[in-house]
Amino acid sequence: MSRGSAAKVVTGNDLRQGDVVYLAANGAWVRALQEAELIEDVAIADLRLLEAMAQGGDVVGVYLADARRGPNGPEPVHFREAFRARGPSNYRHGKQEAAHV
Amino acid sequence: MYDYTDFDEAFVRGRVAQFRAQVARRLDGSLSEDEFRPFRLMNGVYLQLHAYMLRVAIPYGTLSARQMRALADIADRWDKGYGHFTTRQNIQFNWPKLGDIPDILGALADVGMHAIQTSGNTIRNVTADHFAAAAADEIEDPRPVAELIRQWSTDHPEFQFLPRKFKIAITGSPNDRAVTRAHDIGLRMVRAKGLPGDRGGL
Known part of the structure; x- marks a missing residue:
């Protein structure tokens, strides 16, 4: 992905569910971008990506996405990542479903 | 409507069994994503932005009431209760879980339907x-x-x-x-x- 922004998060999709997931600082995969580890050093980001890819197994299509520091954790930079983080714009389905049922 | 012959029936059932084994090998880690991707694409399974998507062919747009009910049943049992009919006479399920897809393909085979050649670089649904x-x-x-x-x-x-x-x-x-x-x-x-x-x- 783009190298335009200094800060990155490691992201991919869950193998079983297909959900968007992010790598947290403790090495766990989480559903919320806010809980992801914001990596500001490019060298460390590349290392974390390699570690995540080497884990294999549970997550598909792992890559580094641009992100920036926000008041509640990492925030998306590109609109594609905003869609992935928020879920479908049809809020009755996907990530926004729980808050609206 | 065209009724499956014994050959068609055996072929579709064979493909379901083959894909079931491929999914099992992917889930237990013996197939990598790069190895598995061509297999899932031969069976209409995409990984999209928010989830997997399964595209089911409705050949030349002809659907019986029994098949329509089976599609509705699939949406209720394994998806979120709806599907998306496409301009090319397919139906897409937008929230299937990978492990459920072999069962979905089996339910489709029960009513003479499948997801073969609904993705990939091949001749698509006519x-x-x-x-x-x-x-x-x-x-x-x-x-x-x-x-x-x-x-x-x-x-x-x-x-x-x-x-x-x-x-x-x-x-x-x-x-x-x-x-x-x-x-x-x-x-x-x-x-x-x-x-x-x-x-x-x-």
Whole structure:
């Protein structure tokens, strides 16, 4: 992905569910971008990506996405990542479903 | 409607069993994503932005009430209670879980349906005028020809690895409701002089 922004998060999709997931600082995969580890050093980001890819197994299509520091954790930079983080714009389905049922 | 022969039935069941084994090997880690991707794409399974998506073929747009109920049942049991009908006469389920997809394909096989060649660089679902056999301007029902093309193109070894996807549409009417001109091959029936009873030809 783009190298335009200094800060990155490691992201991919869950193998079983297909959900968007992010790598947290403790090495766990989480559903919320806010809980992801914001990596500001490019060298460390590349290392974390390699570690995540080497884990294999549970997550598909792992890559580094641009992100920036926000008041509640990492925030998306590109609109594609905003869609992935928020879920479908049809809020009755996907990530926004729980808050609206 | 076309009824599956024993050969068709065995072929579709065989593909479901094959994909079930491939999914099991992916889930237990013996297949990598790079190894598995071509297998899932041969069975209509995409990984999209928010989830997996399964695209089911509705050949030339003909669907029985029994098949429609099976699609609804699949949506209720394994998805979120709905599906998305596409302009190319498929239905897409947008939230299936990978481990459930072999069961979904099995439920489709129960009603003579499948997701074969609904993705990948191959000949896709053959589409026809959605008013086929009910249109006043129709020369002949295009669906028997569509069925022949479907049978010819399904699992045809020469066309499994094309440079890009390839789409065929057919209409029996002068009004191009099947959008044949936007397809790689568009077939339109014309009334030909010299054929018995001025019958339609392609």
